[in-house]
Amino acid sequence: MADFQEKIYLKLPYFLKCALVNVKGFKNKKERYTKDFYKYFDIYNELWEQDLDTIKQYQKSELEKLLLDAYKHTEWYHKIMVDLDITPDLIKANPYTVLSKMPILEKQDRKNNTEAIVNTDPKRTTVGVGHTSGTTGSPTITYIDLETVNRSFALWKRFHNKIGLKRIEKQVRLSGRFVVHPDRKKPPFWINNYAESQLLMSTYTLTEQNLPHYIQKLNKYKPALIDGFPTLVTVLSKYINQNNISLTFTPKAICVTAETLYDFQRKEIEKAFKCKIYNQYASSEGSPFITECTSGNLHVNIDSGHFEFLKPNGEKAKPGEIGNMIVTSFRNLKTPLIRYNIGDTVVLADKEEQICPCGCEMPIIKAISGREDDILWTEERGYVTIDIYHEGLEDITKSQLIQYAPDNIVLDIIVNGEYTQAMERILLNHLKERLGKNIEYTINVVDDIPLGKGGKFVAVKRKFKVE
Numbered sequence: 001m002a003d004f005q006e007k008i009y010l011k012l013p014y015f016l017k018c019a020l021v022n023v024k025g026f027k028n029k030k031e032r033y034t035k036d037f038y039k040y041f042d043i044y045n046e047l048w049e050q051d052l053d054t055i056k057q058y059q060k061s062e063l064e065k066l067l068l069d070a071y072k073h074t075e076w077y078h079k080i081m082v083d084l085d086i087t088p089d090l091i092k093a094n095p096y097t098v099l100s101k102m103p104i105l106e107k108q109d110r111k112n113n114t115e116a117i118v119n120t121d122p123k124r125t126t127v128g129v130g131h132t133s134g135t136t137g138s139p140t141i142t143y144i145d146l147e148t149v150n151r152s153f154a155l156w157k158r159f160h161n162k163i164g165l166k167r168i169e170k171q172v173r174l175s176g177r178f179v180v181h182p183d184r185k186k187p188p189f190w191i192n193n194y195a196e197s198q199l200l201m202s203t204y205t206l207t208e209q210n211l212p213h214y215i216q217k218l219n220k221y222k223p224a225l226i227d228g229f230p231t232l233v234t235v236l237s238k239y240i241n242q243n244n245i246s247l248t249f250t251p252k253a254i255c256v257t258a259e260t261l262y263d264f265q266r267k268e269i270e271k272a273f274k275c276k277i278y279n280q281y282a283s284s285e286g287s288p289f290i291t292e293c294t295s296g297n298l299h300v301n302i303d304s305g306h307f308e309f310l311k312p313n314g315e316k317a318k319p320g321e322i323g324n325m326i327v328t329s330f331r332n333l334k335t336p337l338i339r340y341n342i343g344d345t346v347v348l349a350d351k352e353e354q355i356c357p358c359g360c361e362m363p364i365i366k367a368i369s370g371r372e373d374d375i376l377w378t379e380e381r382g383y384v385t386i387d388i389y390h391e392g393l394e395d396i397t398k399s400q401l402i403q404y405a406p407d408n409i410v411l412d413i414i415v416n417g418e419y420t421q422a423m424e425r426i427l428l429n430h431l432k433e434r435l436g437k438n439i440e441y442t443i444n445v446v447d448d449i450p451l452g453k454g455g456k457f458v459a460v461k462r463k464f465k466v467e
Helices: 002-011 014-032 035-048 052-073 075-083 088-093 095-101 107-112 146-162 211-221 230-242 263-273 421-435
Strands: 126-132 140-145 171-174 190-193 198-201 225-228 253-256 277-281 290-292 298-300 305-310 322-329 340-348 364-371 376-378 382-384 396-405 408-415 440-445 460-462
Touching (some): 014 190, 088 095, 107 340, 211 230, 225 230, 421 440
Parallel strands (some): 171 198, 171 225, 225 253, 408 440
Antiparallel strands (some): 190 198, 290 298, 298 364, 340 364, 376 382
């Protein structure tokens, strides 16, 4: 259904696309910014400033509420709890002990049993249905009620508030959604969503030939916030930096999500826009939040859910290690996630407890490292999160690294200029330093590297399972 609607939308003339976007924008604004939104926004804002014990008390109460709701109103979780002799009294006595007894919810079970997982409480009326294709191509359905909408946007706006943005600021959105037809040759490549003070820019027309039009529109629109996938914002930033373009505005912030943010992208973006970039993590399925603060630390928002960080063997990850996230979310009680293996990973901080200069006492992680299969594995190095490997090679404009086996890596690159043997030697040395020498490396110079599902760019991918 979603694909069919998209095909119809793309065939519409531009003025009708604009009308539909603004009708949808008005509907979103009406649903998102209700009395309950402001209630949750005030709660979350205050919690950000509270001591850790207070935040943990709130987390405990929300976990109890989630488990009781799931026991009473979901077929899937009710059956599991009954089989484990879990009762409402046990949940009230110690929700964390109950949570630890629950099995991990895997992606396939989540996908195949949505109707059994969904909360059937008649008070939780469905106001929206989300579809996430994921890596399998078949959709995962997420039912959403009004509380989910209000909580989600209250958390998102809390993040914005704590980095200096007002609730309503002019913003540009660069994501994987179709805005105009991808074959469009002339501007406009964007639509103004007036209801939400948002300029939606097409990312499928973000080509070298069209970039001057994008820069011209940005200079005219002057957003306070640019929000989107880091790869797409980097494309704009590289063009600005390489052509010594002076922008006529300075955003208050750049916020990125959905892809791994690499250090070289951060440097490129901050150089171009002369402002700080902030990373964030959430998911369309309703996972809890991880957000970057003004001191540059990534805080696990434990008031939005409960996180477990596990190694591939199921053991608890230690400080400094890569941990797979098992999430229990408080922000979607309509399609609840309890101990959900979401498939994304983080690098834990070197110390379990850290004091952040921003004043927030919520836990800190070192990095959001992406999906589990974005983490490479070699005999020499073990698990590796690889950042920039073409440092100093300015002529390489885009690259994609695919690991097909522990000893087989293919690197596709797009080169702006001539590709020389000297460049190849530097690339190989960088790869060998990071991944090991006993690997067959293949480097291909290509004309294009297509975007992945949902308009995301996959920079690093492992194609095999680690036994």
